[in-house]
Amino acid sequence: MDTFTERRLKLLRQHLRTLPKQPAVVRSPCDAQASTDTSKVISASEAAQLIPSNAVITVSGFVGSGHPELLVNAVRERFEHCGQPCNLHLFNVAAVGDGKGRGLGKLAVKGLVTRYTFAWSGLSPEFHRLAKEGAITAWNLPLGVMAHLLRDVAARRPGPITKIGLGTFVDPREQGGKLNSPSQADAVEVVTLGGQEYLWYKAPAKIDVALLRGTTADLDGNVGFERESLLTDALNQAMAAHNSGGVVIVQVERLVASGTLPARTVHIPGAIVDKIVMAPAELHRQTITMPGHDASLTGEIRAPASHIQAMQIDERRIIAYRAMLEISKPHTIVNLGIGMPEGVARMVATHGRAQIPHALPAHLTTEAGMFGGFPAGSARFGAAHNADCIVPCATMLDFYNGGGVDIACLGAAEVDQEGNVNVHSFPGRQPGCGGFIDISQAARKVIFAGTFTTGGLKVTVENGNLKIHQEGRSRKFKRRVEEKTFAASSAKGRTILYVTERAVFRLRDGKGIELTEVAPGVDLERDVLAYMPFKPLTAPSIKLMDERCFLP
Template sequence: MRPEIVEFGDMSFLDCVKDRSVLAISGFNMATTPEYLIKSLYEKYTSTGHPKSLFIETDALPASSGRALDAILKDAYENGNEDFIRGMLVPFMGFSPWLQRMTVENSFQVYGWPIGITAYWFREIASGRPGLLTKIGLGTYLDPDVDSGSLNEKADEAKECTISKFSISKESYLLYRSPKPEIAFVRTSFSDRYGNLTMDDEPIRGTVMAITQATKARPNPGVVIAQVKKYLGDMSVPPRNVEIPYPLVDFVVSSPEKYNWQASSFYYDPRASFKSNPWNSRELPVEGGERNVPQSQQVIARRVAMELISVINSKGPPILINLGVGIPSLISGIISSEELSRNIVSVVESGPWGGLALTGPDFGVSLGAFAVSTIPDMFSNYEGGIIDVASLGFLQVDRFGNVNPSYIPGKLTGPGGFPVIAEGTPRAYFAGSFTAGKTDISFDKDGIHIKKDGDLVKFVNDVYKIFFSGKEAVKYSKEIKFFTERCVFSLDSRGLVLTEIAKGVDIDKDILNKMEFKPVIASDLKETPAVVYEDGKMNLKYAIKK
């Protein structure tokens, strides 16, 4: 039976969403986010009082500030409609200020599994399995011996999402379980005359297929509702272009143009949907995302980019790297400007390979990518250690090398893809400022000049929540380094080792006195190459051994 094609303005398709339904929603910020479906469902609730007490599961975050999920949460908070949602399984909330606020204020249950875990979980449920069994999360806040994976008290009490620990052949594993989705909201680009769905204009493939299959899986097949930007009428599309075949879809809903943005800052750019030459990506200007990046962040990104050359020289080109949100995402632009795109292939957790990764709320979209994977397939590259390097941000690092990227009391953004990427990669290059808070730091060919330092210490005795376990990394002999604007640390069985400092740094005043613990100081302490503080190209391609 073909899916029902819903005319604009007809909301009867929402009748299948009942009180207490488990609703799966696709979305990586605004990419693949079915904003029209989310908005329409909330409007039905505000006009009728139903459906309410929904449990939402998502692969990443179907929102950006003031858009989609964030917009309805703002209205729910301000108008006392908090019974619309009873709980959420959401990996990231950094670009949804209202979700962050309601999580902190314990408005409803919130569970913070990583992106790769949720994406895999949908695929496992689609296969009829009870949940996801993996080593990811051992020794972190996801490990029941350490914490619960919950992000607030209501989640701790309700336990609708659980993580259990098992031993198989004397090896520890975690089993992630959550309610099976009963309804799915997904977004694609076009529907042909049969109801086959394509993603021609989407910047990512996301997890739409796995979410669809998880919803349709037995023993209780659910309802799949797809938002498209256009119904093609009598046209059909080539089989290889079909992302979701029509037998898996119940309703196809054409939405107004304004609800189909590729990214937070732009509606459509052909380069974001793989319709340009990827090897010309270095010529592509970055549109949207973060601008006016502080010099200290650029310095850190340049130093990490320099470190990648040593990986190329030891392994041989090309190397495969993942770039996280924040400072690491700046490395993509450096790779392009240094003409290293053939030697260093960057992948983003949302699925793109190569190209120029955008930053800020547009993170997840790459201009000029040469390939795009689904999110579950991309995370196989991380969890399986297929990538060579991951560069990720940090908020806190402790004496054991444990890392907290995003959680302090009263403020949290969720794990994102961090735990899976950091734990799976053979080399993790964490990148962040040495202190937090307002600073006055400048750089020139003579090195660093610290006039005013940040007031918040980031290298602490114990992190607030463990998202990356230093102990597990050392156990498996992984290469772990921490890059800041003034120094570099490595991690071994002794803990953090100070291996490099910038010219102009006083070790006692600028480093040791700004840490809660004393690191090991390397006997062959090096000085950061001055080129990272200068403007223009570093000519890194000439450092590659032939």
């Protein structure tokens, strides 16, 4: 045999030794044990067999990103075949879904999950249905609290002690975050330290299983996130499960040889990863509702700003424009919420240089961990095109809770005469509070953005004047909100604004909301006060909203 052939055979043998061994038999989803193979690489069905009944599990992801879909589907499939695992406690930060059953909602089956602790579940409404039916016991807690609870499980701490949530529905003197009944277990207590009130959120005793997702894994289990748009809470989830004596399973799209991932690209070390599962592209989408890969969301490339289209002149643009004008000085750090506030990012991109050049650059951020760039919307919410920096969710919420945000623009579903806001629970929907409480209680200035009425509202702008052709079926201003996601009592002298397409209000501490601006073309009595069940305070001189909001 010649030298060249011997060298090729040697290289082939070395390569074959690095490949994961395959099980000798094909196992069904109901097999009692997974493969006895010592390799970390296993199938999704084998991974599902590692989840015991009665376990506390956590699943990675944020709104539409970072979801280990293959693993979640495998858990559902095993339950359907043999009723195992069952009675799980799902501990989740921001559930990924499409609103139609895809995503974390696959686990919303009677008997599979019986306890659910979450921050936001707007695209997995199946859990709301189970809670309403009494099939699961559910707790809704602030997003930052949920992220920090995972970190505290990893560190064996009792849970965060914070002012976040005081006066809101998560305060135990209100609902305590309980979705079913007052008799369910308490997740939070009021404590006094140094003469001041805080909320103590109780960390779970353990996390038994973490189902996570990354991009590339080597055979030792080291995981890189180079094609992920967010880091989410994956590292803290892995540490929490590992330090609880649990199992850490990571879904990836690529597998490489041991030692070939540069240390700086590894986000989860192989030392705390038990198993790796390779996923097909269809079940490993960057965004669950969208095929394909956008490299500008991961920092691999920078996309040209020219792809951002200007908003058409309607109620959403008016509100976004007015909110943008609150950015008044350079290097303002801005948080933008999901929904209506997403338009502020587009307005900054398309009109910022012309209308607020004195206030640029502005640093737009999201609670998911993005600094800078152009925040994405819809199912991609949380990620950003051309971001300057991507940090874990828990780290970003540390920054937010400490007052790092200069201006926050958030949505508003209900506003009452005291200035309280509800976004987490209303008839037909119970998406959860998400990061709303963390942000609204700590940002230096808060703008609540939303239409004056909703459900069929039709307006146009003619010659710079707002014309209301049809009112929405539901009124957003109430005498009292159903539940408080923002408590007006937490304002403590901060600037709090309520921006709609036809009027702007300001919170007066301890006195309620005050009408300060109306849109040109609007009749105060007919178009504003007639749709409010209470009479707001009135500024000495009511101004017209900035005319630029109503011009092309």
